[in-house]
Amino acid sequence: MLEVTSIHKGIVIDHITSGKGLKIFQKLNLDKISSPVVLLMNVSSKTLGKKDVIKIQDEVDLDLTMLGLIDQNITINLISQGEIAEKRQVKLPVKVKGLFECKNPRCITSVDDYAQSEFTLVPNGKIQYRCHYCEELTEYKL
């Protein structure tokens, strides 16, 4: 199996459903950061069979809120001094700012740069968000 050495300090985004790693890589703009980053695809996993993993070395300021929108199986490991200092499960974010657009073509957010899209999760079992401005529901799809 392909081996990548463990990191001393940084973030490991683990248990990504196989095939979604690249999307997350792009959504987090990881091609634009200066720290070392690896994207592992189709790594074997005990629970998932196959998974993708992203390892980011050093402390990088990332908005990880959106991970919950993409894949709720994901675990985030914060690594410090070669050990897992914190393990986080991702959740569907309740409030979302700017990550996607309101689907309502009549919404002010579609024409005014000052109106940054802002949503609140609607607890109805679907991944639906209510727009702060026009109140229309937008279903989140990657």
Place this chain on the structure above:
Amino acid sequence: MSLKGRHLIDPNQLSLAELDNIITLGLEIYRNPNHYREICKGKILGTLFYEPSTRTRLSFESAMLRMGGTVLGFSDANTSSAKKGESIADTIRVLDDYADLLVMRHPREGAPLLASQYATVPIVNGGDGGHQHPTQTLTDLITIHHNKGKIENLKVAFCGDLLFGRTVHSLLKTLSRFPNMEFVFISPSELKIPKHLKDEVIKSNNVEIVETTFLEKHMSEIDILYMTRIQKERFFNEEEYVKLKDSYILDLQKLRNAKEDLLIMHPLPRVNEIHPEVDTDTRAKYFEQAKLGVYVRMALMALQLGVIESC
């Protein structure tokens, strides 16, 4: 809580007590307009109408002028300083200093909310696309209160375009917060009330609702009949429109089983959904409704400006 300095973007920002306060004051001003002729002396209302709506604008202007204040503004975004491409935030940052209260009408949904984030003076939503029109809702509520003496225990029928009808959505959401309301939705199947709204209304207060395509079906039981326009272009086929258009024209014949104290309302303008023969019926209150709209706007603005604390 005081309304002084507060924005009004969505009628649900007002508690039932605050709604009651505005309506009671509106009726007080309606009965004694001379007492309030000078309360807004020195105050300026700015009317920012990014799309024309003469009735709404004139209602606000009349309300301010009747309280001794003055008005300035524009009624067409293309010929005004708020030219295309300028952000609402920038327009507000400038105009905010020109007036003590601003009313904004905008074709984009959420525009007045955006404006309120940059304004230091109160913003009133004068209608944003198909979204909200809170002062129309206040107008409807004051009309109900004036004629029924209460806003509770009423069976209200909405007839017409219930799918796109902004005034219906806004009023319905607000009415469903009052105790023991029942609703009848009368519309063609293509223009039924949106499901999410229906669910929300039912959940909010366990209210009873009925849906039908026939105007007369529940006529004898209802306390209020709220008529709206049906536009031909909303229909997918001409045949369906022709079949239904006549059944939603309210005439005296259709009112023969109605209650003696039925309240017939319409946000106006009407096209042909209420036959002129109904106008002289004592139950027809749509012109009174437009008139009361001025007084409820006077009450709202007086409270927002803080020239009256409460009544």
